[in-house]
Amino acid sequence: MPELPEVETTRRGLTPHVIGRRIVEIVRRRADLRFPIPAQIDQLIGEPVLALRRRAKYLLLDSTRGSALLHLGMSGSLRIVSADAPVRTHDHVDLVLASGQAIRFHDPRRFGCLLWQPLRVVHPLLATLGPEPLEEAFDASYLAARFAGRSAQIKTALMDQRIVVGVGNIYASEALYRAGIDPRRAAGRVSRARLELLVDAVKEILAWAIGQGGTTLRDFVDPAGTPGYFAQSLKVYERAGEACLTAGCGGTIERAVLGQRASYFCRRCQR
DNA sequence: ATGGTCCCCTGACCGC
DNA sequence: TGCGGTCAGGGGACCA
Numbered sequence: 001m002p003e004l005p006e007v008e009t010t011r012r013g014l015t016p017h018v019i020g021r022r023i024v025e026i027v028r029r030r031a032d033l034r035f036p037i038p039a040q041i042d043q044l045i046g047e048p049v050l051a052l053r054r055r056a057k058y059l060l061l062d063s064t065r066g067s068a069l070l071h072l073g074m075s076g077s078l079r080i081v082s083a084d085a086p087v088r089t090h091d092h093v094d095l096v097l098a099s100g101q102a103i104r105f106h107d108p109r110r111f112g113c114l115l116w117q118p119l120r121v122v123h124p125l126l127a128t129l130g131p132e133p134l135e136e137a138f139d140a141s142y143l144a145a146r147f148a149g150r151s152a153q154i155k156t157a158l159m160d161q162r163i164v165v166g167v168g169n170i171y172a173s174e175a176l177y178r179a180g181i182d183p184r185r186a187a188g189r190v191s192r193a194r195l196e197l198l199v200d201a202v203k204e205i206l207a208w209a210i211g212q213g214g215t216t217l218r219d220f221v222d223p224a225g226t227p228g229y230f231a232q233s234l235k236v237y238e239r240a241g242e243a244c245l246t247a248g249c250g251g252t253i254e255r256a257v258l259g260q261r262a263s264y265f266c267r268r269c270q271r
Numbered sequence: 272a273t274g275g276t277c278c279c280c281t282g283a284c285c286g287c
Numbered sequence: 288t289g290c291g292g293t294c295a296g297g298g299g300a301c302c303a
Binding site: 002003005006034035057071072073074075109111112125159161168169170171214215216217218219220237261262 | 294295296297298299
């Protein structure tokens with residue numbers, strides 16, 4: 001489910017409810033999600049939340065003792081609820097705040113995680129991440145250098161979080177469509193001019209999607225329970241068999257499986 | 272290093 | 288109504 005825009009939407013929704021608030025209790029309704037939930041997260045108890053940051057698709061909830069690290073996986077969401085609100089199936093963890101509210105971690109498939117990052121330590125899962133796509137370090141020169149000589153399909157490479165973070169299956173297809181690049185093309189065989197278009201497309205699409213509150217296809221909701229509205233802006237994702245939306249193209253959107261993930265493109269518009 | 276595959280898990284949907 | 292197969296916003300682990 002959540003790619004960068006959805007995680008950022010989650011961060012923004014949570015921020016006003018958590019900053020400066022003390023965590024008074026952590027309720028675990030199961031011992032693990034994707035990974036065991038480490039006992040160290042209890043160090044948060046009694047601590048005020050200093051900041052809520054996003055790195056890639058991770059959220060970091062900072063305290064003076066360290067940071068809780070949350071990933072939403074495919075089906076995770078975080079809601080702000082009254083701490084005594086009825087618990088639904090798959091509500092796995094509550095971070096209860098002194099305000100009487102709680103951050104409730106809901107994740108049917110349990111591909112998400114809740115981990116602990118001690119002070120002045122970069123968690124191993126964060127250590128190899130590439131640059132943030134919305135920062136200046138992510139530009140065509142950088143991408144050209146990382147893609148040089150690579151035979152992997154460009155869509156797979158664009159989703160490789162070691163190259164650039166935050167781009168998942170929806171936005172990879174959408175950005176490649178907008179840049180006119182065939183997702184099956186070898187990453188190292190894309191022209192510099194097209195990489196420029198791709199970088200611009202990635203930045204524009206992610207920024208616009210954040211403004212729309214992310215994409216809700218099935219189950220994503222922000223911390224207030226509101227879906228995102230970017231789905232109506234999708235040009236190719238899950239549109240196999242439908243007409244290409246490029247004026248005058250007349251082609252049909254195709255679906256192909258690349259790197260085990262469904263991919264959507266127009267072979268007339270994307271080379 | 273790089274590329275490819277498998278798998279974690281639940282729920283929704285579709286055809287029989 | 289039930290059953291099996293397919294698919295889903297991610298990514299770690301393991302293989303050649």
